[in-house]
Amino acid sequence: MPVSVLVDYDPDGAHIFRMYAEGGLKNTTPVNPESAIEFTAHDRRLSLHLVKEWEKSVGLRRRMAKMAYRGKKVELEAITQFRSMLLAYIDHILSDCD
Numbered sequence: 001m002p003v004s005v006l007v008d009y010d011p012d013g014a015h016i017f018r019m020y021a022e023g024g025l026k027n028t029t030p031v032n033p034e035s036a037i038e039f040t041a042h043d044r045r046l047s048l049h050l051v052k053e054w055e056k057s058v059g060l061r062r063r064m065a066k067m068a069y070r071g072k073k074v075e076l077e078a079i080t081q082f083r084s085m086l087l088a089y090i091d092h093i094l095s096d097c098d
Contacts, residue, residue: 008074008075009067009073009074009075010039010067010073011039011046011050011068011073012043014050014063014067018060036070036074037072037075043073044071047067047068048068051064
């Protein structure tokens with residue numbers, strides 16, 4: 001059964017996502033780089049921890065390493081300005097599950 005997960009594009013969001021899908025972050029929607037903000041010290045520590053922890057999940061590890069290298073994240077609040085587009089996207093994804 002397909003599951004759609006909407007989380008922040010940061011280490012915490014990635015960690016939550018992985019709980020739902022071992023393939024993690026492979027079907028993420030691209031985010032606008034202009035909405036990205038700098039990592040906090042917590043984000044940096046967690047991202048480096050997850051890079052180590054996910055050594056057997058090559059795809060996940062690679063994506064988290066890129067995120068850690070960039071040191072940027074996008075919180076869900078950043079996309080609320082595109083609420084109607086987000087709702088249309090969620091509706092599209094969920095309709096594909098039928």
